[in-house]
Amino acid sequence: MEEVEVVVAHQERATLRVGDVFLKIDADQARTDVEVEAMALAPIPTPRVLWRKPPVLALAALPGMPLGRLGRPSTASPEAWAAAGAAVRKLHDAPLPPWPGRSLNEIASELDGECEWLIANEVLPADLVTRNRQVAEAALRPWTPVFTHGDLQIAHVFVGGDEVTGVIDWSEAGRGDALFDLAILTLGHEERLGDVLAGYGADVDLDVIRAWWSLRSLLAIRWLVDHGFDPSAPGCEVDVLRRRA
Structure with missing residues (x-):
């Protein structure tokens, strides 16, 4: 009998692994709709959809291992990080998805609200x-929308050797700022930014990437606390904010 592994679980969603199958259970089927369509459109490797019976989505496991974990040193090679950068560039060069992403005004309003909550x-x-x-203010400028993953944490990028074998968790995908994806990929692993950009192959504004590190961390803390995670763990969001300050 296969054992059931709880990969992640909180009030909004849960992911279980049974053998080589991941079962994603999401209370919001709109997120699952986005995930399935984004994986179909993305020009980079993604998990194979085995079946869907709301609220459950079954996906085949990807080969390889995550590029790393937030709060832990990454053992992946510079070449693997560069390959991740190249995969992100391929995604950003793809045609835009048909649904919109979050607007600049929405992000700025949420940032103000979260900062007020953190202080109060x-x-x-x-x-x-x-x-x-x-610092985050530099990210709040007009951008040319690209096809973004929207939650490109290093744990969502799988590599085998020096190659990307797939990218998971596409429920936040949409039209957005290319530098946001690059920032989330290197959040807490700033020393790997050069490797990522070598693979990405384009000049970017480093101040904007640093701004997204601050902005993302400020936005994430309340959600993490409310869902049982610890943003003050070594190397995680609070440490990212301290380094920016």
């Missing part, structure tokens, strides 16, 4: 929040 509830020192809010 004394979750973080006010000066740390204020400084990172200032």
Whole structure:
């Protein structure tokens, strides 16, 4: 009998692994709709959809291992990180998905609200929040939309040797800022940015990537706390904010 492994579980969704099959259970079927369509459109390797019976989506396991984990050193080679950068560039060069992404105004409004909450509830020192809010301002500028993954954490990129074998968790995909994907991929692993950009093969504004590191971390903390995760663990979001300040 196959054992059931709980990969992740919280109030919004859960992912189970049974042998070589992942079962994703999501309370919001709109997210699953996006995930299935995005994987079909993406020009890079993605998990194979085995079946879907709402609220469950069954996906075949990818070969290889995650590029790394937030809060832990990555053992992947520079070439693997460069391959991830090349895969991201291929995605960004693809035709736009038919659905919109989040607007600049929506992101700015959410950022203001989260910063107010962090300070009012004394979750973080006010000066740390204020400084990172200032850094984040550089990301709040017009951008040319591209096909973005939207949640390109290193744990979502699988590699075998020096090649990308697939990218998982596409529920946040949509039209967005290319530098956001690059920032999320290197969040907490800033030392790997050069390898990623070598594979990406385009000049980018490093100040904007640093701004997205701050912005993403500020936006994530309340959600992480509410869902049982620890953003203050070594190398995670709070450490990212401290480095920016």
